[in-house]
Amino acid sequence: MRLSPVEVSDGAVAIGGRPVLRGIDLTVAPGEFLALMGPNGSGKSTLVRAMTGLRPLSRGQVTLFGTPLAEFRDWRRVGFVPQRSSAESGVPASVWETVSAGRLTRRRLLRPLGAADRRAITSALELVGLADRARDGVGTLSGGQQQRVLIARALAGEPELFLLDEPTAGVDALNQRALADALRGLKDLGATVVLVAHELGPIAPLVDRAVVMRDGRIEHDGELREQDLSHHDHHHRRAGAGAHALRVSAPLDGLAGGPAEGRRP
Amino acid sequence: MSPAELFSLPFMQRALIAALFTGLAAPAIGTYLVQRRLALMGDGIGHVAVTGVAIGLLTGWSPTWTAVLVAAAGAIAIEVIRERGHTNGDVALALLFYGGLAGGVLLTGIGGQSASRLQEYLFGSLLTIGISDVIVTMVLATVVVVVALGLAPQLFAVSHDREFARVAGLDVRVYNLLVAVLAAVTVTVAMRTVGLLLVSALMVVPVATAQQVSRSFRATLVGAMVLGLVASVGGLALAAVASYRVNVAPGPSIVLLALAMFAVTWPVGVWLRHRSRRVAPFADEPLGHEVSDDHDHREHDHGPDCGHLAVPHDDHVDYVHDGHRHAKHGAHYDEH
Numbered sequence: 001m002r003l004s005p006v007e008v009s010d011g012a013v014a015i016g017g018r019p020v021l022r023g024i025d026l027t028v029a030p031g032e033f034l035a036l037m038g039p040n041g042s043g044k045s046t047l048v049r050a051m052t053g054l055r056p057l058s059r060g061q062v063t064l065f066g067t068p069l070a071e072f073r074d075w076r077r078v079g080f081v082p083q084r085s086s087a088e089s090g091v092p093a094s095v096w097e098t099v100s101a102g103r104l105t106r107r108r109l110l111r112p113l114g115a116a117d118r119r120a121i122t123s124a125l126e127l128v129g130l131a132d133r134a135r136d137g138v139g140t141l142s143g144g145q146q147q148r149v150l151i152a153r154a155l156a157g158e159p160e161l162f163l164l165d166e167p168t169a170g171v172d173a174l175n176q177r178a179l180a181d182a183l184r185g186l187k188d189l190g191a192t193v194v195l196v197a198h199e200l201g202p203i204a205p206l207v208d209r210a211v212v213m214r215d216g217r218i219e220h221d222g223e224l225r226e227q228d229l230s231h232h233d234h235h236h237r238r239a240g241a242g243a244h245a246l247r248v249s250a251p252l253d254g255l256a257g258g259p260a261e262g263r264r265p
Numbered sequence: 266m267s268p269a270e271l272f273s274l275p276f277m278q279r280a281l282i283a284a285l286f287t288g289l290a291a292p293a294i295g296t297y298l299v300q301r302r303l304a305l306m307g308d309g310i311g312h313v314a315v316t317g318v319a320i321g322l323l324t325g326w327s328p329t330w331t332a333v334l335v336a337a338a339g340a341i342a343i344e345v346i347r348e349r350g351h352t353n354g355d356v357a358l359a360l361l362f363y364g365g366l367a368g369g370v371l372l373t374g375i376g377g378q379s380a381s382r383l384q385e386y387l388f389g390s391l392l393t394i395g396i397s398d399v400i401v402t403m404v405l406a407t408v409v410v411v412v413a414l415g416l417a418p419q420l421f422a423v424s425h426d427r428e429f430a431r432v433a434g435l436d437v438r439v440y441n442l443l444v445a446v447l448a449a450v451t452v453t454v455a456m457r458t459v460g461l462l463l464v465s466a467l468m469v470v471p472v473a474t475a476q477q478v479s480r481s482f483r484a485t486l487v488g489a490m491v492l493g494l495v496a497s498v499g500g501l502a503l504a505a506v507a508s509y510r511v512n513v514a515p516g517p518s519i520v521l522l523a524l525a526m527f528a529v530t531w532p533v534g535v536w537l538r539h540r541s542r543r544v545a546p547f548a549d550e551p552l553g554h555e556v557s558d559d560h561d562h563r564e565h566d567h568g569p570d571c572g573h574l575a576v577p578h579d580d581h582v583d584y585v586h587d588g589h590r591h592a593k594h595g596a597h598y599d600e601h
């Protein structure tokens with residue numbers, strides 16, 4: 001049996017003395033595609049950051065590929081897409097340079113980029129549709145394009161475990177589909193994916209397992225539920241006229257099949 | 266004495282070599298400081314190094330080495346304070362800066378050294394660079410340049426996105442301390458040429474100049490090193506030539522030359538950014554078929570030589586003029 005790529009047992013996180021995550025038990029199976037969902041502030045990012053070691057646990061433990069986090073050194077197996085880049089650069093950086101940072105897990109000190117590195121960077125850029133912007137400064141790209149640069153950076157490292165924190169936020173429908181195709185390709189290759197999203201969109205068919213957080217606890221763990229798919233709909237989608245009007249259910253609604261929410265185009 | 270004779274004097278040649286190495290090393294490490302938005306860190310280290318120099322003058326040890334040690338300790342303290350993220354971290358830094366400066370001046374007074382001895386280090390001094398100083402400068406500057414270029418991918422990643430670098434398995438703290446210590450070494454290397462109070466300018470101004478025209482980190486790093494080299498060697502030469510008539514210290518002339526290069530490059534940078542926005546291909550927009558009719562095109566045919574800005578748009582070319590984007594469509598032009 002292969003080892004679980006990421007496992008959290010009895011995990012808790014406190015930030016500034018305030019408990020943010022409690023009683024988290026989560027074992028992700030190899031090759032699984034897990035969607036982490038839940039309202040703002042429910043602790044999704046905190047959980048993903050705890051999995052990478054960026055946020056220390058106040059109790060419990062995280063193991064990556066069977067190794068406790070403190071001893072884990074094989075970072076080439078992990079690819080991370082942060083919710084917001086912590087980049088604070090005062091010097092311009094090109095798209096190529098940013099994405100090539102994803103290869104650092106595989107490069108040895110004082111070695112230039114090899115042919116395999118270049119290939120991985122180029123194909124990562126092609127996957128996110130930014131190959132023609134490789135020489136441009138990251139600062140000159142739009143927010144959604146910058147998000148795609150961060151995805152490419154994680155892809156370039158060719159990891160086995162992807163931790164993606166809202167990779168599709170601010171990415172348009174066309175590129176979301178492209179990203180979904182890329183994720184499908186990774187899944188077919190056997191990669192494990194933990195993905196935070198409010199709106200799954202074209203990613204929904206890939207999801208094997210949905211974990212829904214609420215107030216720092218796991219509220220649901222299992223199948224992707226209808227209510228999770230449409231939960232945040234009205235916050236993000238441009239609502240048509242009347243979408244916000246109180247809806248009084250008509251007697252025939254039930255017969256038309258499914259809840260009214262699910263039928264909105 | 267002709268300029269040729271002047272530049273063949275041994276002390277002048279020593280100064281030129283020192284300026285050359287300093288001019289390369291200071292912007293190399295300065296690029297990483299600017300990248301982390303720590304442009305003034307060099308200045309802070311410079312203030313702390315004053316105490317180091319004073320200790321050297323007081324004890325009779327080499328001021329260069331005492332300055333390296335004290336400056337490195339100061340740089341590490343700054344880095345630790347920064348990492349802890351104290352809310353009033355900048356106040357703590359200020360205490361360190363002024364403590365360093367005041368301590369240095371005080372110690373120099375206690376040691377009975379004349380102020381002019383300290384001044385050599387504060388504003389740089391051409392004449393007093395000995396052969397051993399030159400060798401130390403060459404060795405230390407080479408170390409700084411080799412590390413700054415050799416570890417560029419790692420140092421770039423750590424300064425660019427700290428959290429990603431950690432998840433990539435890099436020891437962020439070690440790299441941050443390395444940059445801090447290299448900055449301290451650079452400050453002490455540069456103190457004989459530009460002086461402790463102006464060293465930060467040589468670390469920062471060439472970087473600011475290079476990034477006016479560059480789009481990548483590597484171009485900024487290499488460009489800043491070239492500019493730093495030109496500024497320090499050129500500034501030294503200017504000071505030497507001017508010294509026929511007036512007493513010009515090399516430090517200020519180097520810094521002013523670097524600033525002049527920035528002033529010249531700035532409009533170029535503004536123009537380049539403006540142009541790159543205009544010629545960026547128009548993409549991701551549906552092609553309209555709105556016939557342009559607001560003005561006559563019979564006298565003017567857009568083409569490669571028509572003088573209007575031609576911008577690629579999908580499979581054709583748009584011509585930009587007077588706020589319009591015109592694309593040829595049969596006999597007329599469409600608004601795109």
Ligand SMILES: Nc1ncnc2c1ncn2[C@@H]1O[C@H](COP(=O)(O)OP(=O)(O)OP(=O)(O)O)[C@@H](O)[C@H]1O
Binds near residue numbers: 038042043044047
């Ligand atoms: N750096 C921080 N300092 C203090 N509190 C924090 C910090 N980061 C997160 N929190 C708190 O932790 C809780 C969970 O935050 P988290 O970012 O994990 O939410 P999230 O589920 O990712 O939300 P979103 O959908 O907005 O991304 C929130 O209540 C937040 O206030």
Ligand SMILES: [Mg+2]
Binds near residue numbers: 044046083165
């Ligand atoms: Mg979040």
